[in-house]
Amino acid sequence: MNWRVTAGGVFLIIVAAFLIYAALLSPTFGLKDSEGDYIERPMDQHIIDETQTQTGADNGVTAVVFDYRGFDTLGEATVLFTAVAGVIIIFRRLKK
Amino acid sequence: MSDAGMSKIVKTMTGVCFPFILIFGLYIIVHGHLTPGGGFQGGAVVASACAMILIAYGSIWTMKKIKEKHLSIFESLGALMFISLAFFGIFLADGIFFDNFLVKGAFSFFGLFANTATGVADINTAGVIPLMNIAVGLKVIAGLFAIVLVMAYATHKIKEVDDQ
Numbered sequence: 001m002n003w004r005v006t007a008g009g010v011f012l013i014i015v016a017a018f019l020i021y022a023a024l025l026s027p028t029f030g031l032k033d034s035e036g037d038y039i040e041r042p043m044d045q046h047i048i049d050e051t052q053t054q055t056g057a058d059n060g061v062t063a064v065v066f067d068y069r070g071f072d073t074l075g076e077a078t079v080l081f082t083a084v085a086g087v088i089i090i091f092r093r094l095k096k
Numbered sequence: 097m098s099d100a101g102m103s104k105i106v107k108t109m110t111g112v113c114f115p116f117i118l119i120f121g122l123y124i125i126v127h128g129h130l131t132p133g134g135g136f137q138g139g140a141v142v143a144s145a146c147a148m149i150l151i152a153y154g155s156i157w158t159m160k161k162i163k164e165k166h167l168s169i170f171e172s173l174g175a176l177m178f179i180s181l182a183f184f185g186i187f188l189a190d191g192i193f194f195d196n197f198l199v200k201g202a203f204s205f206f207g208l209f210a211n212t213a214t215g216v217a218d219i220n221t222a223g224v225i226p227l228m229n230i231a232v233g234l235k236v237i238a239g240l241f242a243i244v245l246v247m248a249y250a251t252h253k254i255k256e257v258d259d260q
Contacts, residue, residue, distance in 0.1 A: 055196055056222040056225075058221070059128065059132065062134050062229070063225065065134065066134070066224075066228045070193075073232065074182065074194075077175060077232060080239050083243065084171060087247065088168060
């Protein structure tokens with residue numbers, strides 16, 4: 001077997017182990033008691049309570065998208081940029 | 097969609113409708129931190145208005161008016177604004193990527209907090225969020241319109257080649 005494949009496989013296994021460990025460490029959510037009520041929901045309750053004082057935005061969805069989860073929006077913008085670049089590259093030769 | 101555009105009625109009605117759709121889309125972008133919507137949604141509205149112009153007037157006329165080269169410049173400008181606002185969080189504030197540095201006090205323009213008592217906020221609240229909305233809106237407008245424009249023009253060109 002090629003040594004690059006082996007190294008890549010070992011690297012992927014290590015990354016997967018870290019991800020599984022981090023998932024086990026993350027706080028619980030969606031946990032219900034016997035009557036069907038949520039016991040604790042730390043993430044959404046924190047965002048609902050603290051959005052206006054931490055970011056100053058009235059719209060909680062925009063505050064999450066552009067502030068708490070800014071990396072996600074960066075990825076979306078990158079996807080759009082790549083799509084536009086790909087379309088323009090494909091149709092470039094037709095312009096002559 | 098013909099290459100020379102549609103009839104005079106459609107062109108006139110497009111010209112009447114276009115500024116209102118434009119204002120609506122820009123309102124969604126600028127008020128993204130106060131009302132539902134944001135840069136992506138408002139950009140899609142404005143880009144659909146531009147696509148309406150493209151359909152009504154034809155790809156040749158539109159390509160004469162605005163080149164896709166300029167649209168890609170605007171799109172890259174929006175991406176640069178967005179990523180530089182993210183990097184300003186590192187250099188100007190606590191060293192956190194995507195830090196909302198404009199609500200932290202030292203740079204207080206755009207840095208007011210939302211009025212939690214009434215639920216009605218001013219437009220200069222929310223720190224970097226409206227600026228990022230404007231950057232993403234610019235990017236989405238230019239990007240989507242560039243895609244539609246280039247595809248329509250390429251369709252016209254392919255038809256021209258096939259006819260020969």
